[in-house]
Amino acid sequence: MSFAATLGLVALIQIGMPNLFASPDNSQVARAALWGGREITMLALASLVAGFATMPYAAFHFHRVTPYGVLANLAAMPVVSVLVMPAGLLGLLAMPFGFDGMFWRLMDVGIGWMVAVSQWVAALPGAIGQIASFGTGPLALMSAGIIALGLLRTPLRWVGAGLIAFATIWALTTPQPDVLVAGDGHTVAVRGKDGRLRLMRTGRDAFLSREWLAADADMRKATDTSLTDGVSCDPSGCVVQAADGSTIVLAMKPEAFADDCGRAAVIVTLRQPPTDCAAMVLDQEMLRRRGTLALRKTADGYAITANRPRGVDRPWSPANVEDESETPAVRTNRPAAPVDATPAESDLQPDD
Secondary structure (H helix, E strand, O other): OHHHHHHHHHHHHHOOHHHOOOOOOOHHHHHHHHOOHHHHHHHHHHHHHHHHHHHHHHHHHHOEEOOOHHHHHHHHHHHHHHHHHHHHHHHHHHHHHOOOHHHHHHHHHHHHHHHHHHHHHHOOOOOOEEOOOOOHHHHHHHHHHHHHHHHOOOHHHHHHHHHHHHHHHHHHOOOOOOEEEOOOOOEEEEEOOOOOEEEEEOOOOOHHHHHHHHHOOOOOOOOOHHHHOOOEEEOOEEEEEOOOOOEEEEEOOHHHHHHHHHHOOEEEEOOOOOOOOOOEEEOHHHHHHHOOEEEEEEOOEEEEEEOOOOOOOEOOEOOOOOOOOOOOOEEOOOOOOOOOOOOOHHHOOOOO
16 A cells, blocks of 8 residues: 555656746745745645545445545644654653653644544544455456556556546456355354344354445444344254355254255355265365355356465465365365165175
8 A cells, every 4th residue: 555655656756746826927926925825725636646546445345435634634644744743753762861751742732633533533424334245356457457557658658547437347347255154163144135134143252243344345344233133043053044045054953954965055064064964164174275255156056266266376375285286266066976875786796
């Protein structure tokens, strides 16, 4: 984000920001400069450009945008420049002599103002906008557009604006998962017919639920009772209907398989499932190897996106030596085909 903001500011300087209001013969310009109009305009432009340059990365990582960032910077940055930073520097210089206390108190006043501004801006209507998660493809295309706008000095630079516009449409139209499964198997989120997520949970950890809701641009809290609308639970497990009417099950006891294998489309369980289960089973072994899973409905079943895909070897997440070389795009569980166990005639003994 810092690199993107710096690149945006460099591009802004290249197109002539320092020359704004630089005509001394214009009395209106001189009057505006006298009242600080030039500095305010430059600060607003710098904040706007830096905010736009960092927005794709904030949306990708934190699933939110802050449209009032310019307003917050206009109110806070003058105090930072005039009070906070000078007081901090003077405090460091005065520290060996024991005279630094007054400077820290001045710095505290400035920081208090910054906090007050941030709270005021955050309380404004629409101050924080949620945006659903999107993949690395739109982000890479936006990055290419920002680089083109910032580095090229010919009219070709405006190709970058087209790339950013296309990447924005791509990001906003990215399909969201139909089912989310936690790596520990204790939390499952299912998209209902209204397009919103429903949660089945066997644990009390709400962190993952909050992250899933944020990534889905859902403003509800993890404790919202509407998250369990349509979810039915008993000691054997929980069940909920997906948007297409299929049944998703979180099975907690082995006896649940007797009914669930015949009626469910997907079963998430930490128990050992039967080998002839007709549903797609996401068991403990798969979750251990793959981590958190995202499922998207397809014509042939569910396409799975794993947090730890097969064949990906990272220092902090080594590849599993037992993994297959290829990852199937779609996973479905069907009953195994019957095998004829009748011995061949050549294997029969005279007494048989």
